[in-house]
């Protein structure tokens with residue numbers, strides 16, 4: 055239910071607003087205009103979705119509804135290679151299943167995009183339990199990339215995705231470059247798959263278990279190999295578990311990625327109740343949720359000054375202020391992850407709130423909000439990466 059509009063007087067007391075009997079607002083102020091720029095048919099052929107305009111009428115107290123100015127807000131986002139999202143709010147891999155699971159709760163078609171669970175060449179049953187635990191301001195998980203394998207993902211979900219207007223980006227994981235390339239080959243040309251997000255926070259068997267994500271050379275090599283294997287839009291997901299993310303981001307851009315997503319979880323552990331061993335079955339887990347937002351903002355801030363490709367910010371988004379913060383440090387869009395477990399309706403609500411915020415500021419597009427907190431002049435590159443001085 056909407057709160058009654060209230061007016062704050064000069065004395066600070068809140069009183070109910072006076073009603074103007076000639077103006078009856080039946081429709082909500084924010085009306086999503088679907089497919090204004092997009093295809094009129096049901097399916098987006100995996101690559102393009104028209105930009106969403108959030109259509110917002112003018113001030114509620116205007117002279118008459120017919121004469122009220124119409125203020126369109128364009129929330130569209132171009133992630134490159136034809137992947138144009140209708141709005142900048144995506145759902146993060148591992149927190150929204152394959153999208154289908156949430157169909158009864160959320161209008162998934164309204165989302166900017168869905169990043170599905172990490173997909174590997176063969177099925178994986180995941181790590182031993184316990185796999186998740188709550189932490190202050192977040193959670194720790196060690197799911198272990200449980201998934202049915204790429205062929206089963208294509209067979210089970212792709213035909214449904216092909217009928218959706220929301221683009222589905224398949225999150226891909228592997229333990230060798232050959233793994234990644236083979237998964238991507240099997241996704242190439244499949245209707246319903248709009249793009250690839252590479253999860254490179256995986257142990258690289260070729261480098262003795264060193265993660266692809268923490269080594270610029272390995273990150274560049276896996277990106278380049280996947281780039282050669284597919285024409286699909288390619289997003290690569292950065293890990294925060296590095297001293298300096300910028301050379302890694304640069305190597306990924308040079309290798310042909312269309313966009314970066316940042317960040318994946320932070321490595322952590324929890325201790326078991328008897329204190330005889332760590333709590334998670336796999337010992338190590340990935341920290342996510344509001345606790346990691348400052349780290350994610352830092353990564354986006356640094357990377358936005360390093361690369362020219364678009365960056366999608368992820369980490370602890372729970373409200374509109376978080377979205378605005380990520381945009382301010384240079385992200386063109388955000389992903390919502392852990393917060394979905396508490397409220398699956400949050401991402402769609404954020405789309406409406408962002409549209410309303412743009413309208414409140416008199417903006418035609420959220421693009422004016424991007425990069426406002428970045429240095430006005432390029433700062434000198436640091437050899438140390440993190441500019442943290444205690």
Ligand SMILES: Cc1cc2nc3c(=O)[nH]c(=O)nc-3n(C[C@H](O)[C@H](O)[C@H](O)COP(=O)(O)O)c2cc1C
Nearest residue numbers: 146147148172195253317318342343369370391392
């Ligand atoms: C339960 C769980 C499973 C996840 N699985 C994946 C995954 O399969 N692939 C991936 O790239 N990221 C995965 N992530 C990381 C999220 O996509 C996201 O990067 C991270 O949680 C930070 O965002 P948040 O703080 O909004 O959750 C997972 C996160 C959680 C909490």
